[in-house]
Amino acid sequence: MANTCVNYIAILSYDIEGLKKISDFFDGEDNKLSFFCEKAGLDKEHYYLRGTLNYVEFVPDDDRVVLQVESAWTPAVRLVRDIAKMFVPDCDVVYSSEECGNELYYTNDPCYCGLYDIDVWNRDKLEKMNATIDIESDDSATESEVLKLLNRILNTDLTDIDALIKQLRESDYNDIVYVNPWREMSIDEADGRR
Numbered sequence: 472m473a474n475t476c477v478n479y480i481a482i483l484s485y486d487i488e489g490l491k492k493i494s495d496f497f498d499g500e501d502n503k504l505s506f507f508c509e510k511a512g513l514d515k516e517h518y519y520l521r522g523t524l525n526y527v528e529f530v531p532d533d534d535r536v537v538l539q540v541e542s543a544w545t546p547a548v549r550l551v552r553d554i555a556k557m558f559v560p561d562c563d564v565v566y567s568s569e570e571c572g573n574e575l576y577y578t579n580d581p582c583y584c585g586l587y588d589i590d591v592w593n594r595d596k597l598e599k600m601n602a603t604i605d606i607e608s609d610d611s612a613t614e615s616e617v618l619k620l621l622n623r624i625l626n627t628d629l630t631d632i633d634a635l636i637k638q639l640r641e642s643d644y645n646d647i648v649y650v651n652p653w654r655e656m657s658i659d660e661a662d663g664r665r
Contacts, residue, residue: 476570478522478540478548482555482562487531489559494529494536496554504540504550511554519663522547544570546577549662567653568661569610576651577661583653586611589620590649597624597647617650624648 484490497507504520522542529536536555540547546568555562567578569588576588589609591597612620614632621635622628624644629635636650656664 474544474570474572476522476542476545476547476568476573476575478538478542478546478566478568480538480540480548480551480564480566482536482538482551482559482564483534484559484562485534486559486562487534489562490531490534490536491529492558493555493562494527496558497524497527497536497538497551504542504547507554508550511557513550513553518550518553519545519547520550544573545575545663546570546661547663548658552658564658566658566661567610571649571651574651575664576653577656577664578653579655579657579661583611584655586613586653587617588612588651588653589617590651591647592649593647611653612650620648621650 482490482493502524504518504522504524505515507524508515508518508520519542522540524538524540526539527536538551540551548566548568552564555564565580567580567583569576571590589612591609618630618632618635621639625635625638625642639645639648639650
């Protein structure tokens with residue numbers, strides 16, 4: 472596959488029987504999105520289908536089904552949402568999609584809005600620079616945590632986060648660590664976009 476976009480999708484509902492049906496639908500003999508589109512009787516022309524389902528889990532205690540889809544270059548989440556709505560019309564579908572090669576960090580999850588994803592490609596090099604990441608989560612870093620990290624790496628006291636990210640991308644450290652803001656985007660806007 473080309474540059475891989477990892478899509479994390481959570482289908483939320485109090486309809487436990489409906490969630491079980493969704494989980495059973497996606498737990499099948501094939502993992503290609505085109506297979507699921509055809510199985511659901513949906514028109515393949517309306518969906519971005521260049522992807523595979525890697526993981527599905529029914530979590531009844533949390534009122535959710537969790538899926539991971541890998542797609543080429545861009546998010547592929549609309550098909551999963553539309554199939555889920557066939558079983559549970561009033562379910563909520565929350566996603567996050569990451570594709571570092573195309574700088575795509577899209578989500579409709581309010582928990583990620585205003586946060587940053589930090590991709591570390593070489594932790595050893597980062598530690599040798601005395602720039603360890605001392606944050607709770609690499610995929611949901613706050614602006615102040617990112618500022619602190621970038622100031623340490625770039626040896627500066629700038630407070631403009633956009634300028635710091637640009638400086639990082641133009642520096643020798645770009646092959647060690649990469650920082651991207653999460654962008655709020657609806658499923659319909661994100662799906663198949665690059």
